[in-house]
Amino acid sequence: MILVFAAVAVWIGAWAFNGWLANGRFSDLASVRLAVPLIFGATVIVVWELIVRGLQVPPVILPPPSTIVGAFFGNFGVLWPDFVQTFAKGALGGYVIGCGSALLTAILVDRYDFLRRGLLPVGNFMAALPIVGTAPILVMWFGFDWQSKAAVVVVMVFFPMLVNTVAGLRDTSAMQRDLMRTYGASYWQTLFKLRFPAALPFIFNGLKIATTLALIGAIVAEFFGSPTRGLGFRISTSVGTLALDMVWAVIVVAALTGTAFYGAVAWLERRMTFWHPSQRK
Amino acid sequence: MNQPVISASHLDLTFQTNDGPVHALRDVSLDIGKGEFVSFIGPSGCGKTTFLRCIAGLEEPTGGTLAVNGLTPDAARRSRAYGYVFQAAGLYPWRTIGGNIRLPLEIMGFSKEEQAERVKRTLELVDLAGFEKKFPWQLSGGMQQRASIARALAFDADILLMDEPFGALDEIVRDRLNEELLKLWDRTGKTIGFVTHSIPEAVYLSTKIVVMSPRPGRITDVIESTLPRERPLDIRDSAEFIAIAHRVRDGLRAGHIDA
Numbered sequence: 001m002i003l004v005f006a007a008v009a010v011w012i013g014a015w016a017f018n019g020w021l022a023n024g025r026f027s028d029l030a031s032v033r034l035a036v037p038l039i040f041g042a043t044v045i046v047v048w049e050l051i052v053r054g055l056q057v058p059p060v061i062l063p064p065p066s067t068i069v070g071a072f073f074g075n076f077g078v079l080w081p082d083f084v085q086t087f088a089k090g091a092l093g094g095y096v097i098g099c100g101s102a103l104l105t106a107i108l109v110d111r112y113d114f115l116r117r118g119l120l121p122v123g124n125f126m127a128a129l130p131i132v133g134t135a136p137i138l139v140m141w142f143g144f145d146w147q148s149k150a151a152v153v154v155v156m157v158f159f160p161m162l163v164n165t166v167a168g169l170r171d172t173s174a175m176q177r178d179l180m181r182t183y184g185a186s187y188w189q190t191l192f193k194l195r196f197p198a199a200l201p202f203i204f205n206g207l208k209i210a211t212t213l214a215l216i217g218a219i220v221a222e223f224f225g226s227p228t229r230g231l232g233f234r235i236s237t238s239v240g241t242l243a244l245d246m247v248w249a250v251i252v253v254a255a256l257t258g259t260a261f262y263g264a265v266a267w268l269e270r271r272m273t274f275w276h277p278s279q280r281k
Numbered sequence: 282m283n284q285p286v287i288s289a290s291h292l293d294l295t296f297q298t299n300d301g302p303v304h305a306l307r308d309v310s311l312d313i314g315k316g317e318f319v320s321f322i323g324p325s326g327c328g329k330t331t332f333l334r335c336i337a338g339l340e341e342p343t344g345g346t347l348a349v350n351g352l353t354p355d356a357a358r359r360s361r362a363y364g365y366v367f368q369a370a371g372l373y374p375w376r377t378i379g380g381n382i383r384l385p386l387e388i389m390g391f392s393k394e395e396q397a398e399r400v401k402r403t404l405e406l407v408d409l410a411g412f413e414k415k416f417p418w419q420l421s422g423g424m425q426q427r428a429s430i431a432r433a434l435a436f437d438a439d440i441l442l443m444d445e446p447f448g449a450l451d452e453i454v455r456d457r458l459n460e461e462l463l464k465l466w467d468r469t470g471k472t473i474g475f476v477t478h479s480i481p482e483a484v485y486l487s488t489k490i491v492v493m494s495p496r497p498g499r500i501t502d503v504i505e506s507t508l509p510r511e512r513p514l515d516i517r518d519s520a521e522f523i524a525i526a527h528r529v530r531d532g533l534r535a536g537h538i539d540a
Contacts, residue, residue: 175371178339182365183385184358193384197375275374275416 003054007047014043063245071245072252078234079253086231087257089146090218094153099210102158103203106165107191116166127159131217136224144225152221157210164209168202169195201276204269211261215254285312286350286440286472287336293344294331294498304497305331306342311491311500315439318466318473320483321491322529328498329476329491333442336474337365349440361389363440364433368448370425372417372432379404379413382432389436403431406465423454430462434469441473447482456514459485463512480533484508484526485517492532502532 018039026032045065051057052064059067072079109115135152142148172195180190222232231250238246273279294306306328313319321329334340336349338358349357357363364385372381379400386396404410407427417425426446433441447455463486466473477483483490484506492502506525508516516522 173371175367175369176373179365179367179371180388181339182337182358182363183388184361185388189388193388194373197373200375273375275418277418280418 001054003050007050007054010050011043011047014039018043060242060244063248067245068248068252071249075246075249078229079249081229082231082234082250083253083257085146085227085229086149086218086222087215087261090149090221090230091153091214091261093146094150094218095157095210095214097150098154098157098214099161099207101154102161102206103165105158106162106169109162109166110169111187120163120166123159123162126155129155131156131220135217135221139221139225144227149218149221149226149230153214153217156213156217160209160213161203161206164202164206165199168199171202172198200273201269201278204265204273207265208262208269211265212258215258215261219254284315286315286317287311287313287348287474289332289335289345289347291345292332292335292342292347294328294335294340294342306335307497307499309345309498309500311503313472313474313489315472316470317489318463318475318487319489319491320475320477320487321493322477322480322483323493323498323533324478324495326495326498327493328495329493330444331498332493333444333474333476337363337442361385361436362438363442364436364438366426366430366433366441366443366446368445370417370422370429372425372428374417376417377413378409378415378417378420378428381417381428382435385432385436391436399435399437403435406434407431408461423450423458426450427458427461434465439471441471443473443475445476445478448478455482460514462486467510480526480529481517484522484529485512485514490525490529492529494533494535501535502528504528504532 018036021027021032021039022036048062049064049066052062105119109119131152134155135148138151138155139148142151176194176198177190180194185193219230219232219235222230223236226233231254234250235247238244238250270279289312290310292306292309293304296303296305309328309332321332323329331340335342335347336354338349338354347354350360350362352360352362372378373384376384382400382403383396386399391399400413401410404413407430409424409427409431412420412424412428417428420428426449430443430446433443447458450458459482465471475483475486488506490502490504490506491500492504493499494501504525508521508525
């Protein structure tokens with residue numbers, strides 16, 4: 001019971017401290033801005049640890065963070081090949097293929113109106129298919145290894161990327177297009193010098209949405225057949241042996257990966273669309 | 282008058298809209314000689330912008346003939362016969378000021394050295410030297426518009442078409458830009474077509490003022506200015522200036538009554 005009271009005390013203390021930091025005279029410092037969310041995160045973890053131990057919650061229901069961290073480092077030799085299999089091969093491979101082909105398709109769709117009317121509904125249809133239905137079929141088609149996971153990811157990321165890019169390529173004003181006409185610019189010159197840069201904010205929206213979809217797709221697809229490695233495979237087998245600490249460790253890996261992936265794309269977005277009103281400092 | 286650079290005769294343009302046909306231009310005939318500064322003035326809907334867009338090959342007339350440098354407007358557009366300045370600066374935000382001025386040069390295939398040289402020269406021409414590396418959104422509206430003029434001048438077309446380029450600017454900035462534009466015109470000897478709805482601006486700048494009126498868009502008066510080529514700002518208080526302005530105002534009023 002003492003641990004539970006300690007949890008409450010930590011919670012109140014950290015809350016007060018964060019409140020003081022966020023509203024105090026140092027609130028504009030970069031270090032303080034970074035510290036406030038970090039303190040919040042640390043508080044959640046400490047309170048979680050204290051409550052789980054104090055109330056003796058069964059580890060199958062919710063293991064304490066220290067056990068999860070232990071499982072993470074204790075099984076690093078297992079988790080690393082899982083990460084390579086699922087993220088570096090399945091998710092990233094599918095992401096590159098899916099987003100790249102969606103980008104090229106978007107240029108075609110934008111150029112030929114009959115494709116827009118023909119292909120967009122097909123893309124929409126594909127996006128509406130449930131992944132638990134398509135994944136087993138794609139595993140049958142492309143085998144148990146990462147290629148089938150990449151195929152699932154392609155199906156998942158293609159449509160959001162396509163729709164965003166098509167919308168982006170249309171996001172130029174009549175005046176900007178007239179300007180290119182007064183220069184006698186060709187279609188490709190207009191595409192590369194005006195429409196593609198103008199579409200970048202939309203393209204990056206698609207790319208950011210696709211990061212999380214890619215990871216989810218690659219993990220879920222492994223439930224329908226995979227070699228004896230992979231984050232999804234690890235989850236499904238660990239659940240079977242009630243090794244919930246391992247499941248949580250895999251979740252940590254996936255969360256860190258997903259956040260880093262999104263962060264990397266967002267960083268690239270800031271570098272490339274610094275001129276857009278939403279990114280200007 | 283010497284051989285006209287721009288020659289329109291009996292030009293008609295009818296837009297088909299959902300509310301029926303709209304006569305944007307009817308029976309517009311006009312010759313513009315080399316080196317002239319011609320202003321088009323009239324209330325909104327009089328077709329002054331539409332006429333400028335026809336010259337630029339951005340609109341297709343439905344009747345009559347129009348020649349630019351002896352070519353059809355579309356052929357003239359593709360031979361890069363003119364620079365066009367729009368109502369808004371319309372600079373690309375992802376390019377620096379220098380990059381924006383370089384845009385037409387890249388498209389037209391100038392060499393890298395030539396590009397750098399022309400960017401530098403035109404920036405000086407519009408008094409923006411030192412702003413090459415800035416982005417458009419870091420500059421004031423007046424500076425942006427000057428940059429857009431530099432962009433239209435960079436490839437050195439003989440004709441400059443300007444569609445209310447200073448309409449969105451305050452009067453002080455506008456006065457200065459008018460003065461600079463006159464100097465520039467004097468130095469370069471370009472033929473300029475200038476759309477405005479300001480009487481003082483039209484009279485101050487032009488060698489020829491074309492008064493237009495709406496429904497249908499047509500020319501009601503063409504006034505050859507008697508003002509000297511050298512025009513300090515205070516020429517606007519002279520009796521001659523006021524007389525021309527009166528005639529423009531009368532032309533506008535007449536067009537309004539029989540509309």
